[in-house]
Amino acid sequence: EADIYQTPRYLVIGTGKKITLECxxxxxxxxxxxxxxxxxxxxHLIHYSYGVNSTEKGDLSSExxxxxxRTEHFPLTLESARPSHTSQYLCASFxxxxxxxxxxxxxxxxxx
Amino acid sequence: xxxxxxxxxxxxxxxxxxCTLQCNYTVSPFSNLRWYKxxxxxxxxxxxxxxxxxxxxxxxxxxxxxxxxxxxxxxHITASQLSDSASYICVVSDRGSTLGRLYFxxxxxxxxxx
Numbered sequence: 001e002a003d004i005y006q007t008p009r010y011l012v013i014g015t016g017k018k019i020t021l022e023c024x025x026x027x028x029x030x031x032x033x034x035x036x037x038x039x040x041x042x043x044h045l046i047h048y049s050y051g052v053n054s055t056e057k058g059d060l061s062s063e064x065x066x067x068x069x070r071t072e073h074f075p076l077t078l079e080s081a082r083p084s085h086t087s088q089y090l091c092a093s094f095x096x097x098x099x100x101x102x103x104x105x106x107x108x109x110x111x112x
Numbered sequence: 113x114x115x116x117x118x119x120x121x122x123x124x125x126x127x128x129x130x131c132t133l134q135c136n137y138t139v140s141p142f143s144n145l146r147w148y149k150x151x152x153x154x155x156x157x158x159x160x161x162x163x164x165x166x167x168x169x170x171x172x173x174x175x176x177x178x179x180x181x182x183x184x185x186x187x188h189i190t191a192s193q194l195s196d197s198a199s200y201i202c203v204v205s206d207r208g209s210t211l212g213r214l215y216f217x218x219x220x221x222x223x224x225x226x
Contacts, residue, residue, distance in 0.1 A: 006155075042116075042201075042216040043156075090155055098205075101146070101214075103155035 003027050006091050006104035013081055013111055021076045021107045023091030029102075031094035032074040036060060036087050037106075043090060049074055081111040114139040116204050118217035126225050129192055133220045135185040135202030143207035147176050147187045150199045150219065159187070159200075192224045 004025040013019055025032065030051040035043040035058075045058030049068040063085070064078050078085055091104040116137045125131050137145070144163045148156035160169045160176040162185070168177045173190045189196055199219040206213050 040218065040221070042218045043214075044216075045214070088153075092155075099144075099161060101158065101203075103148075103157070105155045106153070108153065 004091060004093055004102045004104045006089075006107050008107060009105060010108045011110070013109070015082055015111055017081050017111075019078050019081055019109070021089055021091075021109070023074045023076070023104055024072050025074075025093045025102065026072060027093065027095070027102070028071060029093035029095065030071065031098075032068070033092045033094075034058070034064075034066060034074070034076050035090040035092065036062065037090055038087050047076065081109075083111045086110050114204075114206065114213075114215050116202055116215045116217040118200075118202050118220050120220060121218070122221040122223070124223045124225060125192055127192060127194055130188065130190050131192060131222065133187045133189075133200050133202075133222070135187070135204075135217055137183050137185070137202070137204045137215070139183075139204040139206050139215050141207050142180060142183075143205040145176075145178055145185050146203040146205070147174070147185075148201040148203060150201055152198070156201055189222075192222075194224050194226060197222060197224045 007022045032049045034047040036046050037043045044060035046060050046062040047066040049055045055066050089107045119134045146161045147159040150156040159174050162178045164180050175188045178185045199221050201219040202217040204215045
């Protein structure tokens with residue numbers, strides 16, 4: 001059982017609101033990732049981190065931002081949500097060997 | 113362009129039957145290939161991981177094969193169960209960067225009917 005947690009699991013918010021999606025892992029992994037997945041589509045990397053104070057943008061352009069102040073936490077923030085941000089957001093962490101990827105259960109965000 | 117293509121896009125089978133899902137990739141240089149099962153509304157769960165030198169790997173009723181020469185992989189599910197209904201995602205990793213970049217297929221949506 002993977003020790004990586006995402007909250008909230010489901011959220012409906014209004015346009016223009018600020019939202020932070022939480023991701024926490026208790027495995028001490030340095031590498032953490034955020035993916036965006038629309039229904040029936042592949043996962044797209046939007047942010048990643050190699051460790052504390054390390055954050056990079058991924059392949060898919062995203063208006064979200066991330067921070068990595070502590071190893072365990074990798075929150076993703078939308079300063080002003082729009083309907084186009086409606087999607088599933090998946091957090092993942094890599095084992096040190098890189099062989100195992102642990103995914104969170106995902107956060108389903110709907111912006112109305 | 114590195115890509116991962118999966119087929120079929122969706123599949124319906126009867127409980128107890130076998131099925132095979134396909135994954136073709138163009139990712140290079142190749143590092144490893146993973147198969148994941150993703151239930152609706154949940155995060156992906158790992159089924160298998162295969163490196164260049166591995167041709168086949170089993171995990172219970174799931175058997176994955178890899179042909180690194182033709183850049184093809186398959187996932188065979190034996191004696192399907194209703195709980196096998198999910199999206200099966202092929203993920204290929206390259207070794208061309210420290211990121212170990214992952215390339216995701218769109219998945220095959222499997223539905224098992226009673």
